[in-house]
Amino acid sequence: MKNVLFSLFCTVVFSILFDRFTRPDRCGGRGYTLHILSVLTFYGATLALTGGFWVACVLTDALFLALVIASNIKFRVLGEPLVFSDLAVAASFLRYPRFYLAAIPNFLKIILIPAVILVFGCVIAFSSTAPAAHFTGLLILLASLLSFGAGWKFYWCSSVMFQPDLEADIVQYGLLPVLLIYTLRWRATSSPPPAQPLPAREPGTDPVPLLIIVQCESFADPKDLVPDHPLAPLNNFERLKTISDHYGTLSVSGFGAYTMRTEYAVLCGRDEEELGFRAFDPFLTAQDECTFGLPNRLAALYEKRLFVHPHDLRFYGRDRLMPALGFTTLVGPDDFAHAETAGPYISDKAIGDYLHDRIVSAEKPELIYVVTMENHGPWDAGRLDATDALTAWERHAQNGDALLGSLDRILRDCGRPAHLIFFGDHRPSIPGYVTPSKIRSTPFISLSYHNHEKSTLFADINIKPAELHRSILGKYKTNPRN
Known part of the structure; x- marks a missing residue:
């Protein structure tokens, strides 16, 4: 006893x-x-x-x-x-x-x-x-x-x-x-009532645009990332601001990780306040909310809906979840088996090459959601021949910006209506340089090409990732062609 x-x-x-x-x-x-x-x-x-x-x-x-x-x-x-x-x-x-x-x-x-x-x-x-x-x-x-x-x-x-x-x-x-x-x-926590899909476009309306959404790993604005260590700007992002539908910052909840929180919000459009305790890892319950998935809601407009990620799709259960959210095709690491790497991961240039081939060969408009991998941490000195971790991150971030520039050129040259949305999932955690703070925003930009609608004047705005989802859906109002 x-x-x-x-x-x-x-x-x-x-x-x-x-x-x-x-x-x-x-x-x-x-x-x-x-x-x-x-x-x-x-x-x-x-x-x-x-x-x-x-x-x-x-x-x-x-x-x-x-x-x-x-x-x-x-x-x-x-x-x-x-x-x-x-x-x-x-x-x-x-x-x-x-x-x-x-x-x-x-x-x-x-x-x-x-x-x-x-x-x-x-x-x-x-x-x-x-x-x-x-x-x-x-x-x-x-x-x-x-x-x-x-x-x-x-x-x-x-x-x-x-x-x-x-x-x-x-x-x-x-x-x-x-x-x-x-x-x-x-x-x-109970699941919400199902969301309704958008209807197909009626005859006489604008053609459905090609939709490219790029979630760029650890993509952040170098100018405000380390206040006492200014870095070179993202030239393509800065240039494209003035011709964008809108651009600004996403108020993401995670810092240095939790890609799935931003990813879920953009794909499904549910705010953290709505999710409650599900917000810490919304992928765990996303199959109960799969009708909110952007591919499901746009299924009547896009026959082919691709999810592209050059890393193990079992991570976060994407191999099971993405089909439930409405993607018809998963493009994973096997499709990039012989692709160029930058550091330990598949390069953003390889992603750009894949998207170029996909865009120019597509017979019908497609929805393509891309999650890049190149700029995933940890960042070690010597990566991309960098002298320290911050320089390694910066070189990868510039490659992400180059991907944005290449997509802009491809979509300008393709001659078909298109929308491009490009954003960062979270800021990088780089001990000694970038540490947790209340400022966690990442850049986003929305661009339209060859459409008949009048573009909104570009504006610098701050929104939540779920609002970006709603902004994307707002582009699909069935207005008759002028």
């Missing part, structure tokens, strides 16, 4: 101590009942499985400490604490560790394997087959779950965290309660 009580005490005390290291800084005493019940639930489950009181203590606190460290690293690099949806992409760490390892400090990389070996050694050495210990763990597990269930039904469900406010909730309640309650709120 003394063992279980003392190990329980140590488990709870150390977990509370670790919680105080969570960033942003924990403030006040709210959330500790939820925290303790969460800790006891895992302690009970581990004790029921291993029969070792100190094994349960070490595993529970080790896991929570790992969550705190991961959350703090993420907050430092991306400006956002750990959230429940991050666990859904954990498998991608094993598939593409390079995306994540650069953010982990070297001393943690050094101690990681010894720490894992030590924990498993404790499990082997101190586990027990004594039935009483396993039964005690089961009782603690059941009691914790029943207590949480009662607390959720009669108090927490109607009193805490109704709307996502991640940083403020971490400060008030701590990491474990936020992970738990946000998960429950996310699961309880």
Whole structure:
């Protein structure tokens, strides 16, 4: 009995101590009942499985400490604490560790394997087959779950965290309660009524334009990216501003990552306020909202609707999701097997070459949504022969601008009606140069070619990505030809 009580005490005390290291800084005493019940639930489950009181203590606190460290690293690099949806992409760490390892400090990389070996050694050495210990763990597990269930039904469900406010909730309640309650709120979020597709154009109306939408990886304005280190402007973007329908900045929610948030908003047009807790990773529930997908809504206008991305389409589940959103063809890494690379990824020039061939050979107008890959981090010194990470990013950004310029020339020369929308998905996270801040906007531009409609005067505007979706749909009003 003394063992279980003392190990329980140590488990709870150390977990509370670790919680105080969570960033942003924990403030006040709210959330500790939820925290303790969460800790006891895992302690009970581990004790029921291993029969070792100190094994349960070490595993529970080790896991929570790992969550705190991961959350703090993420907050430092991306400006956002750990959230429940991050666990859904954990498998991608094993598939593409390079995306994540650069953010982990070297001393943690050094101690990681010894720490894992030590924990498993404790499990082997101190586990027990004594039935009483396993039964005690089961009782603690059941009691914790029943207590949480009662607390959720009669108090927490109607009193805490109704709307996502991640940083403020971490400060008030701590990491474990936020992970738990946000998960429950996310699961309880209902899907909206289906969206209606646009009708086919009637005879006598303007022809359907070719529609090219380019989501350019880590594309940002170099002039305002690093205030004390001015970089060369994006010449094509600056030149095309004066002939655009409109241009400006997108107020994206993510910094240095979370491509899927911007991608979903442009494809489906649902604001974060509408999504609620689904906004942290809208791809997880996008199949429930697939009628909002731009390709589905424009299906009557475009027989062929292509999604182009020269990287593993299993990332974020795009291989399953994009057909559900209405794309008829997926163009992935196999289609770029022999294409030119720039750094470790398929070059933006290769994307431009593919689009050139597609545009000049298309017999009918097509919808083509492109997600580039060239400027994906991490940026290391030596990449594209750059002396540092910022210079490497800048050279890739100029290649993205060159892609915009080449698409402009192609669409001018093709002689058919067309729309081009080009935007950045998020700003880059480059430690030492570009760090998280409240300013997260990326550039966008919308251009029209060879159409019969009068173009809107160019204007510098700031909009949300979902508003860009609505702007695209607004181009498809069936006005009769003048």
